[in-house]
Structures are given as structure tokens and as C-alpha cells.
Amino acid sequence: MQIRAITEEYLKSRYSRNLRDDNRQLTEYRKIVLKTGIVPSAEGSAEIFLGNTHVITGVKIGMGEPMPDTPEDGNLITSNELLPMASEAFDAGPPSPESIEIARVVDRGIRAAGVVDMSKLFIEAGKVWEVFIDVHVFNYDGNMFDAGTLSAVAALLSARMPKYEDGKVIREGSLGRLPTGNIVTSCTYAKVVGKVVLDPDSNEEAFASSRITIANDEQYIRAMQKGLSGSFTQSEIESAIEMSFDKSKTLREIIKKAVGD
Amino acid sequence: MKAKMDLIVNGKRLDGRGPEDLREIKITSNVIRNAAGSAYIEWGANKIISAVYGPREALPKHISDPDKAIIKCRYTMAPFSSLEEHGKPGMNRRAVEISKVTAEVFEDVILVDSFPGNEISIFIEVLQGDGGTRAAGITCAAVALATSGIPMRDMPYAVSAGRIGESVVLDLNKIEDNYSEADMPVAISPRTGNINLLQMDGILTREQFRQAIGMVKKAGETITRIQKEALIKPYQEIAEKYMEG
Numbered sequence: 364m365q366i367r368a369i370t371e372e373y374l375k376s377r378y379s380r381n382l383r384d385d386n387r388q389l390t391e392y393r394k395i396v397l398k399t400g401i402v403p404s405a406e407g408s409a410e411i412f413l414g415n416t417h418v419i420t421g422v423k424i425g426m427g428e429p430m431p432d433t434p435e436d437g438n439l440i441t442s443n444e445l446l447p448m449a450s451e452a453f454d455a456g457p458p459s460p461e462s463i464e465i466a467r468v469v470d471r472g473i474r475a476a477g478v479v480d481m482s483k484l485f486i487e488a489g490k491v492w493e494v495f496i497d498v499h500v501f502n503y504d505g506n507m508f509d510a511g512t513l514s515a516v517a518a519l520l521s522a523r524m525p526k527y528e529d530g531k532v533i534r535e536g537s538l539g540r541l542p543t544g545n546i547v548t549s550c551t552y553a554k555v556v557g558k559v560v561l562d563p564d565s566n567e568e569a570f571a572s573s574r575i576t577i578a579n580d581e582q583y584i585r586a587m588q589k590g591l592s593g594s595f596t597q598s599e600i601e602s603a604i605e606m607s608f609d610k611s612k613t614l615r616e617i618i619k620k621a622v623g624d
Numbered sequence: 625m626k627a628k629m630d631l632i633v634n635g636k637r638l639d640g641r642g643p644e645d646l647r648e649i650k651i652t653s654n655v656i657r658n659a660a661g662s663a664y665i666e667w668g669a670n671k672i673i674s675a676v677y678g679p680r681e682a683l684p685k686h687i688s689d690p691d692k693a694i695i696k697c698r699y700t701m702a703p704f705s706s707l708e709e710h711g712k713p714g715m716n717r718r719a720v721e722i723s724k725v726t727a728e729v730f731e732d733v734i735l736v737d738s739f740p741g742n743e744i745s746i747f748i749e750v751l752q753g754d755g756g757t758r759a760a761g762i763t764c765a766a767v768a769l770a771t772s773g774i775p776m777r778d779m780p781y782a783v784s785a786g787r788i789g790e791s792v793v794l795d796l797n798k799i800e801d802n803y804s805e806a807d808m809p810v811a812i813s814p815r816t817g818n819i820n821l822l823q824m825d826g827i828l829t830r831e832q833f834r835q836a837i838g839m840v841k842k843a844g845e846t847i848t849r850i851q852k853e854a855l856i857k858p859y860q861e862i863a864e865k866y867m868e869g
Contacts, residue, residue, distance in 0.1 A: 431708075431709075432802075460720050460721070460723070460724040461724075463717050463720045463721055463724075464720075464721050464724055464725075466717075467717065467718075467721050471825045472825075474825070475806075475825040475826050475827065575822065582829075583827045583828060583829060584824065584827075584828045584829070584830065584833060585825065585826070585827060585828075586824055586825045586826075587808070587822055587823060587824040587825075588725075588822070588823050588824075589725075589819065589820075589821060589822035589823070590724075590725065590728065591728060592695075592727075592728045592731030592732050593732055594732055594813065594816075594818035594819055594820045595818065595819050595822075596817070596818060596819070597817065597819060597837055600819060600822065600837075601830075601833075601834065604830055604833065605830070608830075
């Protein structure tokens, strides 16, 4: 507990000078490197380095049955794997509540913003395209939410679209792109020793009392999720929303550049 | 794709409510004899039971925390809780997430430092769901915790706000939720106004967000009053009995 108290004091004194352990400002992202098309077997893929958080996201597209409440839309299924190789803290086994939360929050932003045009994924009665997004982390250093969303959106925007001909799925040859309609990005903040910081790394997450993710497009808030056992005031959330609209301009450019548009 | 459906006609919603109206809420405390605390809530057509066990030794041992109590939550929907198909019993991914964020709400208000090495388990079972079950479940569980006597800083309430067309509305029911532009469940600690749960999906402007939070806080006064009445009522009944003599 001694070390914890010392580290807390250290973070407090850094933050009071608007500096973090890695010399970032409180509202600054780590360096983001985003690349698409790194796993050719997948219809779409992207790799992101968000500081030392390293994530590879694959998009596979197959054929399936529509959900009963959306018989004319395709399906979107998002999963997250916190691979044991990525951190001391991760164990093999069924997905933890943390992992399920990450997958569902990434999914929610993409779905709410209409990144994939689900209405164009209808094949015939009882048959639709299914889009599987798998977010795998290989080295964990905090903020899976934004690494997941950025890589998933880049993978979707760069994904090729299989064809359905004579009862068969054709995945090779000349193919078009997965129909998409929007770009969503997310910004995640953590309250650490009383200050709200953007893009927390895993050291900061260890001291975080609460966390909030805001997903937005150019105009609208599309998804939000508060996490951890602490709370936020209304004005803290409102400034996080304002900042997300500002930060998302750069994030959208990073995605567009990675996709090659 | 959202189907076209008129959810608001002449300023009234399908069930006759205005945009800022809550559904009727009824809470009964102490409904499960074996539990340390319990409550039953009817919130519109939602019917939910919540029970609290503990503080008791945290199990399995390796999850226990020598500095504080750990809070476990299990939110489940009964397989017969919807008008549609028979559901799968137990936990799906949605239930895992709701259980997690609900436990986090109560971790902030329970004096966890008072019970090192212990666990406090909160169970929420939805008997009938009609939209807003996580909010109703949190509101109900807060009362269950209060009846258990486990010390809390505050008694949170929760309600969801959302957007139908261009209007911001409070407390969406199932059909409104299905066709709404946005749904945003919020839990608040009324003494501080701090936000303990916030989830949202759909489409919302910054101004609509502020409006929605405003509606939630206003409705909170009513919900908190109903929660407190549910706590007082059993004692009032005893008092009345003695007065009659």
C-alpha cells in the first residue's frame, strides 16, 4: 500500500502541472499508428498501436439467418479477446465481464452510427450477410475501448464484400467493398486521482476511479458508457462530450488515411 | 432500420404519457424472508424482484479483498419475462454487462471499507420486462440494500431518457425503446447529483443530452420519494396497529 500511496502522490504532482508520466498533457492521445489490410485471409483487417496497446481486428463476412426482429437486415457480431499473451493480468478462459463490456461498447458505437449499411446485407428471405468483428489485443497498455473502435471501423471501411452466386459464397476474385455509411470514433476518459484524463494507459487505469467512453460522428453522440465504481458530475461529462467532438476530427483523419480514402 | 411508427401523437405517447412523465412506480420492501434485504418493484409493466445477501465471507477466497467488501451483482431475466419467445434462462452477454455496471453503481455508495474480506451480493430478477429494466432493477436494488441495513452514503435511483423523433422523452417503455432514436439509462446518487451509471446508444445532440439529464434529475425527486416511502411503510403499518391499540 505504501507504493500505491507514493505513486498516487507522484501522479497528483505531475497532473497539477498538466503533465502525465509519459509527458503527455491531460487531454492528449498517445501516438496512434493505424494500418489496414494486414491479414489478407480476412475480408477486412486493421492493426493499431495506441501507444503500447497493440490490437489487431479482423472482419469476416459470412452467410447466416437474420435476427427475428430485423428480417431484412444483416447481422453484426462483435467479440473481444483479451489474449493471455497481452498482459500479466489476463488469463485464458471464457470472456470476462470486462471483455464482454469492451465488445459491447465497440459494437454499440458502430451499430448506432450506421457504420455498416445493414439494409444492404439482405440476400433473400431467411438469408443475410453476417459481419463478424473480432478485436484481439496482443499487448495491453490501457484504453481497449478506443483501440477497439478505431481498428474495427478501419477494418470495416476497408473490407471487401463476398458475393453470393448459385448458392455459394465467393470470397475471391473481383469483389466490391462492404457497404458502409458513416465513420464513428470513440474517446475514453478516466478519472485518476481526481483529474479526468484522456486515453488512460494501464498504469493510470490501475488508479482510475471511473471511466467514460463517448462515441460520436461529426454531428451526433452515438454511444456512451460509464464504467468503474466511481462517478462523474454532469459538467465533467459535458466537457468530455465537447472534447470528444474536437478530438474526433483527428481520429477520423487517421482512419481515412489508413483506409486510403 | 427503424420502421415508421408514430410514437407521439399530439404531444401524447402511446400510453397517454407526456414527454416528461414517468410510468407508475410501486415499490414494496422486504419480500424475501431469507435475504438480508429485498424489494419488489412494479414500474409500468416491469415487474422485478431484488434481494441482497451479505456481508458474508467472499468466495472463492482469491477474489476477496483484505481492504474492503466486494460487490457482486447478478441481473437476470426470467425466461417467461417477455411477450415474445421463451427466453434462455441465466446470463447472456447483455446480462453480464448489466450486472457489471449495476455492481459498479453500488460499489460507489456502499461503505465497502466497513467489511474487509466480505462480499455483498445483489440479485435482480426480471419477472416481466417492458423496457427500462436495468434502471428499474437499480432503483429496486437500492431499496433492497437499504432494508438490509448495509451502510450506504446515498440511495441511488435510475431511469432512462431517450429521443423519439426530435423530442427528448423520459422513461421509455419497450415499444418506444425499439423504435426510438436514442436510449440513455442513467443512475444518480441524489445527495450529490453524481452520475453512477450512464449508457447510451442511438443519436443525440449535445443539447438533447443536457435536456435528457435534466429530465432524469427532475424525475429523481419523485423516484427517491417512492423509494423512501417503501422503506417507511412497514414501520408506519406497525405504528398504526399500536395506535389502534
